[in-house]
Amino acid sequence: MARLLVTGGAGFIGVNFVHHWLAAHPGQRVVVLDALTYAGNLKSLEPVRGRPELRFEHGNICDTERVAALLREERLDTIVHFAAESHVDRSIHGPDAFVETNVVGTHALLKAARTVWIKEQGTAAHRFHHVSTDEVYGSLEADDPAFHERTPYAPSSPYSASKAASDHLVRAYHCTFGLNVTTSNCSNNYGPYHFPEKLIPLMIVNILEGRALPVYGDGRNVRDWLHVTDHCRGIELILARGSPGEVYNIGGGQECANIDLVRTLCGIVDQRLAADGGLRERFPACPAARGERCESLITFVADRPGHDRRYAIDCGKIERALGYRARLALDAGLRQTFDWYVSNEPWWRTVLDGSYQSWIQTHYSPVATPASGVARTTGPS
Numbered sequence: 001m002a003r004l005l006v007t008g009g010a011g012f013i014g015v016n017f018v019h020h021w022l023a024a025h026p027g028q029r030v031v032v033l034d035a036l037t038y039a040g041n042l043k044s045l046e047p048v049r050g051r052p053e054l055r056f057e058h059g060n061i062c063d064t065e066r067v068a069a070l071l072r073e074e075r076l077d078t079i080v081h082f083a084a085e086s087h088v089d090r091s092i093h094g095p096d097a098f099v100e101t102n103v104v105g106t107h108a109l110l111k112a113a114r115t116v117w118i119k120e121q122g123t124a125a126h127r128f129h130h131v132s133t134d135e136v137y138g139s140l141e142a143d144d145p146a147f148h149e150r151t152p153y154a155p156s157s158p159y160s161a162s163k164a165a166s167d168h169l170v171r172a173y174h175c176t177f178g179l180n181v182t183t184s185n186c187s188n189n190y191g192p193y194h195f196p197e198k199l200i201p202l203m204i205v206n207i208l209e210g211r212a213l214p215v216y217g218d219g220r221n222v223r224d225w226l227h228v229t230d231h232c233r234g235i236e237l238i239l240a241r242g243s244p245g246e247v248y249n250i251g252g253g254q255e256c257a258n259i260d261l262v263r264t265l266c267g268i269v270d271q272r273l274a275a276d277g278g279l280r281e282r283f284p285a286c287p288a289a290r291g292e293r294c295e296s297l298i299t300f301v302a303d304r305p306g307h308d309r310r311y312a313i314d315c316g317k318i319e320r321a322l323g324y325r326a327r328l329a330l331d332a333g334l335r336q337t338f339d340w341y342v343s344n345e346p347w348w349r350t351v352l353d354g355s356y357q358s359w360i361q362t363h364y365s366p367v368a369t370p371a372s373g374v375a376r377t378t379g380p381s
């Protein structure tokens with residue numbers, strides 16, 4: 001029976017992982033530690049609120065003492081580390097937060113894990129799983145082979161550079177101090193609870209609202225899309241059977257140029273609204289509500305600096321070693337994701353219109369943030 005600390009468990013992938021884990025492993029303790037930055041959303045944990053296994057802690061991964069206190073108090077033996085600043089565009093405008101959370105924060109967690117699990121408890125029965133990105137490998141040309149676990153690092157943005165630094169620290173704590181670590185480098189995720197600043201949820205919301213669909217450059221940047229549920233299953237396999245010190249790439253095996261992805265989404269919305277008068281009434285600004293094609297909203301905008309051209313993941317290692325297979329094809333995954341956003345309109349409306357902040361005030365008590373020690377719990381518990 002694992003006892004988990006999930007950092008960043010109120011963010012997109014972390015919250016999907018918490019839902020997945022609680023469904024697959026009922027009775028196992030899960031403590032979520034999240035600073036609730038703009039990207040963290042307690043509403044995403046609402047469906048599991050009240051589960052006795054779950055505790056939410058509002059706190060910062062940079063607080064080593066507090067993390068160590070949590071590990072001791074809850075007798076946690078596993079850290080699944082999602083917490084990060086994760087948006088490339090934001091890292092171009094303000095890199096400092098990325099170094100602070102992704103590098104200093106990851107190091108703070110490693111120090112806490114080493115102190116409690118190795119120095120105090122001297123136990124080998126622990127695991128620090130670090131969630132990283134394929135962006136650490138840099139950019140591929142059209143006919144380059146996909147990234148594998150030994151591809152040299154060549155990060156292009158402050159985001160990917162900070163993730164690369166954290167990957168090296170995790171590896172060093174294994175080699176130097178004997179911490180049982182595993183790392184996964186995954187491709188672009190998509191699915192439910194995705195903050196609508198990232199490509200797919202931004203496009204879905206803008207299509208429904210009849211707003212422009214901004215596509216960088218010529219739109220030919222290629223990403224390997226991974227449904228978040230497949231990613232969560234990959235991490236679950238690594239926790240169960242991965243070898244300490246190993247790195248596993250996780251991909252969806254579904255390369256797609258951004259412009260093709262946006263056109264596919266437009267086609268899905270065209271079809272859904274053509275077939276459903278209720279949706280046409282709910283989203284009157286959507287071109288499909290008037291029988292027009294959503295593609296008309298596509299607008300090409302100036303490319304971002306250092307924009308990597310192509311990412312592709314070779315996930316042969318995790319397939320061979322752990323039996324991983326991505327299950328959700330991109331088209332089916334996009335349809336499922338579109339349906340989730342349509343069915344969960346209040347979730348994204350509160351994120352976009354700022355009412356999430358007032359919702360949180362009425363549903364959750366304010367949180368004390370002591371310099372160290374375990375703060376009182378708020379929110380889902």
Ligand SMILES: NC(=O)c1ccc[n+]([C@@H]2O[C@H](COP(=O)([O-])OP(=O)(O)OC[C@H]3O[C@@H](n4cnc5c(N)ncnc54)[C@H](O)[C@@H]3O)[C@@H](O)[C@H]2O)c1
Nearest residue numbers: 008010011012013035036037039040060061083084133189
């Ligand atoms: N989203 C993707 O496509 C993708 C792809 C590859 C790798 N990753 C990695 O997966 C992880 C999760 O990504 P995501 O998309 O869910 O990110 P996200 O931005 O949606 O969520 C990040 C979460 O971390 C929390 N957080 C930020 N700083 C914190 C701090 N100092 N202390 C505690 N909590 C803090 C935020 O409040 C938020 O809940 C990240 O490490 C990211 O680098 C993401």
